[in-house]
Amino acid sequence: MTKLPYLASGALLWRGYDYYTDHKVLSWEPTESGERPQQFDGVVSGNGDKPYEVHIDIAHPKKSTCTCPFAEGRHVICKHMVALYFSVYPAEVDELLHAEEQWEAEEAAREEAHRAETWQYVRGLKKVELQEGLYRALLEIDDLRNRRGWW
Numbered sequence: 001m002t003k004l005p006y007l008a009s010g011a012l013l014w015r016g017y018d019y020y021t022d023h024k025v026l027s028w029e030p031t032e033s034g035e036r037p038q039q040f041d042g043v044v045s046g047n048g049d050k051p052y053e054v055h056i057d058i059a060h061p062k063k064s065t066c067t068c069p070f071a072e073g074r075h076v077i078c079k080h081m082v083a084l085y086f087s088v089y090p091a092e093v094d095e096l097l098h099a100e101e102q103w104e105a106e107e108a109a110r111e112e113a114h115r116a117e118t119w120q121y122v123r124g125l126k127k128v129e130l131q132e133g134l135y136r137a138l139l140e141i142d143d144l145r146n147r148r149g150w151w
């Protein structure tokens with residue numbers, strides 16, 4: 001089962017993480033009794049003066065609700081839900097950071113492998129192929145430079 005924070009889009013996941021570390025979660029409590037409650041209510045401060053009322057459902061994340069304009073009346077995960085989730089389960093913040101570190105290391109390894117492959121490819125080319133390749137690459141760089149003015 002995908003945990004609630006990972007159902008949020010990447011940017012929202014990190015915005016929620018920021019809200020958690022910035023202590024935007026003003027209060028929270030379980031709304032079920034028992035040893036392992038699955039539902040929680042919280043109050044999370046937003047951009048405006050009025051804090052949002054957030055409800056998260058761990059077993060059914062899509063049933064979570066928030067009174068913010070992004071999530072109200074829609075079945076989406078918002079940053080306030082993510083912040084509340086991390087307040088309830090602070091140990092999962094370490095898990096998130098660890099996963100991020102791992103992902104970055106994998107990305108760096110992929111990048112390095114790609115560079116090594118490209119170098120191998122270039123070294124294997126004949127002179128005329130190198131000349132053609134360099135010519136095309138220079139034209140492409142020119143193209144990109146010209147296009148930048150439009151951005």
Ligand SMILES: [Zn+2]
Pocket residue numbers: 052066067068070071078079080081
């Ligand atoms: Zn919200």
